Amino acid sequence: MKVEPSQAGRRLAAPRRGALVLWARAIGWKVEASGRLPWLRLCAFPALGLAGLCLLWGVLAWKIELGEQEARRAAIEHSQAVAFAYEQYIGRTVRQMDQMTRFVAFERERRGPNIDVGGLIEALVSPAPPVLVSLADADGMVYASSKPGWQPVSIADRPHFRAIKDHPDATIYIGQTVVGRISKQPSAQVTRRISNPDGSFGGTVIVSMEPRSFTAFYDTDRMGEEGLVGVAGTDGQFRAVREGARYGFGEPLWAAAKTQIAGAFVSSEKQSEDGVERAVAWRRVEGYPLVAVAGLSMAEELADFEKMKRIYERMGALGSLGLLAFSALGLALHVRIEARRRAISQTKEAYRTASEGTSDGFFIFSPILGASGEPEGFKLDDVNERGAQMMAKPRERLIGQTLDELAPPRLGEELLAVYQNVWDSGDTWRDPEIFCAESGAFCQRWISHQAARSGNGVAVTIRDITETKEHDERLQWVAEHDALTQLPNRHGLKPRLDKAIESARERGGKVALLFVDLDAFKMVNDTLGHAAGDRLLQIIGERMQTARGEGWVCRLGGDEFTIVIERDCSREELAETGRRLIASISQPMDLGGSLIRVGASVGAALYPDNARDGDELLKAADLAMYCAKEGGKGVVEIFEAGMAKKIQAKAELERELFAALERDEFFLAYQPKIELSTGVVRGLEALVRWQSPTRGVVPPLQFIELAEQSELILRIGEMVVEKACAQCAQWREEGYAPLPVSVNVSARQLQKGDIAQIIENSLRRHKVPAGQIEIELTESCMMENPDYAQTQLRRLKEIGVRILVDDFGTGYSSLSLLKRLEVDVLKMDRSFIRDLPNDAEGREIVRAIVSMAQALRLEVVAEGIETQEQSDFLRELGCGEGQGFHFGRPERPEALSAILPKL
Numbered sequence: 001m002k003v004e005p006s007q008a009g010r011r012l013a014a015p016r017r018g019a020l021v022l023w024a025r026a027i028g029w030k031v032e033a034s035g036r037l038p039w040l041r042l043c044a045f046p047a048l049g050l051a052g053l054c055l056l057w058g059v060l061a062w063k064i065e066l067g068e069q070e071a072r073r074a075a076i077e078h079s080q081a082v083a084f085a086y087e088q089y090i091g092r093t094v095r096q097m098d099q100m101t102r103f104v105a106f107e108r109e110r111r112g113p114n115i116d117v118g119g120l121i122e123a124l125v126s127p128a129p130p131v132l133v134s135l136a137d138a139d140g141m142v143y144a145s146s147k148p149g150w151q152p153v154s155i156a157d158r159p160h161f162r163a164i165k166d167h168p169d170a171t172i173y174i175g176q177t178v179v180g181r182i183s184k185q186p187s188a189q190v191t192r193r194i195s196n197p198d199g200s201f202g203g204t205v206i207v208s209m210e211p212r213s214f215t216a217f218y219d220t221d222r223m224g225e226e227g228l229v230g231v232a233g234t235d236g237q238f239r240a241v242r243e244g245a246r247y248g249f250g251e252p253l254w255a256a257a258k259t260q261i262a263g264a265f266v267s268s269e270k271q272s273e274d275g276v277e278r279a280v281a282w283r284r285v286e287g288y289p290l291v292a293v294a295g296l297s298m299a300e301e302l303a304d305f306e307k308m309k310r311i312y313e314r315m316g317a318l319g320s321l322g323l324l325a326f327s328a329l330g331l332a333l334h335v336r337i338e339a340r341r342r343a344i345s346q347t348k349e350a351y352r353t354a355s356e357g358t359s360d361g362f363f364i365f366s367p368i369l370g371a372s373g374e375p376e377g378f379k380l381d382d383v384n385e386r387g388a389q390m391m392a393k394p395r396e397r398l399i400g401q402t403l404d405e406l407a408p409p410r411l412g413e414e415l416l417a418v419y420q421n422v423w424d425s426g427d428t429w430r431d432p433e434i435f436c437a438e439s440g441a442f443c444q445r446w447i448s449h450q451a452a453r454s455g456n457g458v459a460v461t462i463r464d465i466t467e468t469k470e471h472d473e474r475l476q477w478v479a480e481h482d483a484l485t486q487l488p489n490r491h492g493l494k495p496r497l498d499k500a501i502e503s504a505r506e507r508g509g510k511v512a513l514l515f516v517d518l519d520a521f522k523m524v525n526d527t528l529g530h531a532a533g534d535r536l537l538q539i540i541g542e543r544m545q546t547a548r549g550e551g552w553v554c555r556l557g558g559d560e561f562t563i564v565i566e567r568d569c570s571r572e573e574l575a576e577t578g579r580r581l582i583a584s585i586s587q588p589m590d591l592g593g594s595l596i597r598v599g600a601s602v603g604a605a606l607y608p609d610n611a612r613d614g615d616e617l618l619k620a621a622d623l624a625m626y627c628a629k630e631g632g633k634g635v636v637e638i639f640e641a642g643m644a645k646k647i648q649a650k651a652e653l654e655r656e657l658f659a660a661l662e663r664d665e666f667f668l669a670y671q672p673k674i675e676l677s678t679g680v681v682r683g684l685e686a687l688v689r690w691q692s693p694t695r696g697v698v699p700p701l702q703f704i705e706l707a708e709q710s711e712l713i714l715r716i717g718e719m720v721v722e723k724a725c726a727q728c729a730q731w732r733e734e735g736y737a738p739l740p741v742s743v744n745v746s747a748r749q750l751q752k753g754d755i756a757q758i759i760e761n762s763l764r765r766h767k768v769p770a771g772q773i774e775i776e777l778t779e780s781c782m783m784e785n786p787d788y789a790q791t792q793l794r795r796l797k798e799i800g801v802r803i804l805v806d807d808f809g810t811g812y813s814s815l816s817l818l819k820r821l822e823v824d825v826l827k828m829d830r831s832f833i834r835d836l837p838n839d840a841e842g843r844e845i846v847r848a849i850v851s852m853a854q855a856l857r858l859e860v861v862a863e864g865i866e867t868q869e870q871s872d873f874l875r876e877l878g879c880g881e882g883q884g885f886h887f888g889r890p891e892r893p894e895a896l897s898a899i900l901p902k903l
């Protein structure tokens with residue numbers, strides 16, 4: 001780390017600083033980039049601890065000082081009180097001794113020298129006090145004493161004797177303690193003058209007392225073990241003293257006590273004999289040149305204070321420990337907090353550094369805590385550049401702003417609730433898609449938003465998903481719309497229909513659905529090509545958009561369209577809308593030069609009348625449309641409950657037909673074709689019948705149409721050819737002359753099946769000559785996919801199968817097509833024959849057909865001849881053959897044996 005020497009602030013020399021900085025960093029301290037250590041904060045806790053210690057000990061020292069002063073003052077007062085009591089005591093004692101001297105001196109003066117001193121004392125004080133009373137004559141010779149066994153002795157040299165003898169004015173003298181010459185032990189003596197009757201000096205009376213008696217006042221309860229009592233003369237010498245357990249006399253008195261009547265002071269250890277510091281007080285004994293001294297050991301007097309002092313010191317020690325602990329703890333905590341703050345700051349730094357590279361916006365919010373400790377708001381602590389870009393403001397301006405300031409009101413409130421929850425629970429919250437173009441909070445239209453608690457704050461990640469979202473929207477549009485017509489497709493219909501139904505359910509209203517299916521669209525596709533088919537669908541889509549009214553249009557696929565009307569419609573209104581649609585669709589349109597017209601069948605259903613949901617509604621309308629187709633196309637059918645039953649019945653029939661095929665329940669009936677001019681049978685038409693175990697004999701009109709709607713017709717057709725060939729073979733074997741037998745072939749067989757191959761196989765299998773089998777086709781059947789039909793028919797022609805046009809006159813066949821397909825016979829439809837010969841129009845049509853057939857060299861067969869008149873009329877017109885109930889109904893083969901010619 002490089003630190004400029006010129007940098008201000010508290011620095012250390014480079015190498016040491018490096019080590020310290022390393023150490024500081026190691027313990028988690030934040031070291032500024034400049035290498036400056038946070039000394040202030042580092043020293044804060046120790047300094048605080050030190051200040052606390054100083055304060056604590058200052059207060060304690062002050063308290064102790066006060067306590068000591070108080071205790072010393074109390075000790076002195078106590079010693080003064082003791083001195084006062086002692087002074088009283090000494091006063092009484094000395095007065096007593098003095099009285100004794102007076103009494104004895106008086107008696108001596110009265111009675112003369114021969115007196116019994118002991119008896120006198122006993123007479124005066126009973127019991128006799130522990131004093132020794134002696135009498136000395138004017139020369140100092142002791143001549144009487146209360147001490148038993150005393151020996152005369154001279155005291156002439158003694159100071160107390162001399163003091164009285166040499167000073168005629170002196171009456172009493174309290175001398176220094178000396179070893180008495182009579183008592184032979186230390187004695188304090190009170191000496192009084194005895195005067196002769198003439199007033200001259202007559203000797204002295206001496207009352208001696210053991211010095212210890214003066215200190216009997218000492219009471220350990222009151223004065224402790226190291227107290228002091230003593231009585232001294234104003235001459236400055238102790239007559240008797242007791243210091244603790246030591247007794248003494250003769251010690252010098254303190255100078256002040258010699259001059260002042262009373263006083264007190266603390267004597268140092270050096271000032272006392274036993275080296276004890278004492279509070280000493282003295283008082284002058286009233287009436288005597290004596291000073292009563294009392295002293296109390298300071299150690300004993302201050303014992304309570306010392307105890308208290310120790311308590312204070314202990315408290316101080318404890319407090320110090322506490323403060324030290326507080327400092328250490330504070331320091332440790334601070335270090336930890338610093339370490340955490342540093343970690344957080346590093347995390348934040350790393351987070352931002354890492355986040356700067358990404359395309360996501362990162363925001364770190366910190367809570368604004370209320371009185372309850374819960375966040376009342378959030379403040380932006382940090383944001384990366386991408387985040388600032390999203391908010392379209394510079395980072396510096398964003399940082400520090402509150403959520404209210406950053407987000408518009410409603411979004412702000414929502415986010416506050418979210419962040420509060422994240423902050424409280426610690427859970428991560430995600431909203432993968434938020435549309436924010438309206439709120440204006442971000443520059444993006446769509447964002448994904450994630451919030452997670454991070455430390456004491458909330459970390460928010462915002463991703464711009466506008467592009468993805470728009471891409472998804474585009475994909476979804478493509479998935480839900482038809483590319484050709486741009487209309488919603490089946491996938492697009494479902495959600496919209498469900499929504500419409502949901503809203504109808506809520507408001508108690510209705511939804512109508514019209515199902516439109518184009519009629520013969522396939523033919524356009526097949527004949528004019530797919531491009532024309534596509535164009536047709538586009539035109540139909542546009543027409544439906546125009547005719548839809550309030551509804552919306554979808555193309556389900558193929559030629560199926562729907563219109564949904566989100567309104568209450570009556571059945572009449574629906575039928576009317578359907579008809580309007582059909583009319584609009586059926587308008588002729590120009591497709592690359594060809595003028596084309598397609599019809600449509602419409603089924604309609606209503607929610608909630610016919611369905612419980614969208615799927616059911618679609619199915620119901622589809623069913624109705626199916627019925628419309630069944631009902632002849634180009635019509636509108638509104639869903640009815642019975643429709644489903646009809647459809648079910650058909651499904652049931654279809655299922656039974658399959659079973660019938662399996663069980664071979666079909667048989668062929670044969671109807672003869674008669675040559676009109678001769679009445680001879682010229683051929684037979686094979687007509688299929690179903691011998692149903694439950695329904696009886698079922699005619700083809702009841703099942704052929706249904707069979708034609710599925711592959712079933714192919715199997716029935718094959719079965720018919722097979723049976724017809726087998727019958728021909730049987731008749732041949734039975735000896736009948738070979739007659740051509742025609743089989744009916746439906747359009748689907750011609751378009752889808754391989755009818756030529758089937759017939760060829762059957763003929764070969766039954767060894768029937770090709771000329772014996774003919775096929776009957778309707779005109780419309782030949783019109784559909786004429787190229788394929790032509791190929792099939794050409795193959796049949798090649799093997800020798802003749803072609804008959806059935807129900808001729810009802811369809812739209814062109815003469816050129818008839819020629820091209822090389823048909824052989826025209827079978828005039830029964831409808832032209834029915835009203836002959838009376839119906840003029842019928843007559844003309846029949847005549848026209850016959851002459852046309854003759855012109856094209858085609859044979860003509862009249863169908864449905866029921867009367868002789870019809871037969872005659874047709875014969876006269878030149879019609880070659882006829883077929884009808886007049887000649888014979890379709891019969892089982894065994895019933896025909898009578899009319900079939902034998903070989």
Ligand code: C2E
Nearest residue numbers: 687688699700701720744745746864865866883884885886
């Ligand atoms: P179609 O081919 O035109 O057959 C003639 C129908 O007219 C027959 O009805 C026949 O019984 C009826 N018919 C004949 N003479 C008279 C008459 O004088 N008066 C009246 N009122 N009717 C007469 P059928 O057998 O019920 O057949 C009806 C239709 O079913 C047939 O009409 C044909 O289109 C179809 N069909 C019958 N068998 C087959 C078959 O094997 N395959 C196919 N694809 N269609 C068949």
Ligand code: MG
Nearest residue numbers: 685744776806
């Ligand atoms: Mg026929």
Ligand code: MG
Nearest residue numbers: 806807827863
């Ligand atoms: Mg016919």
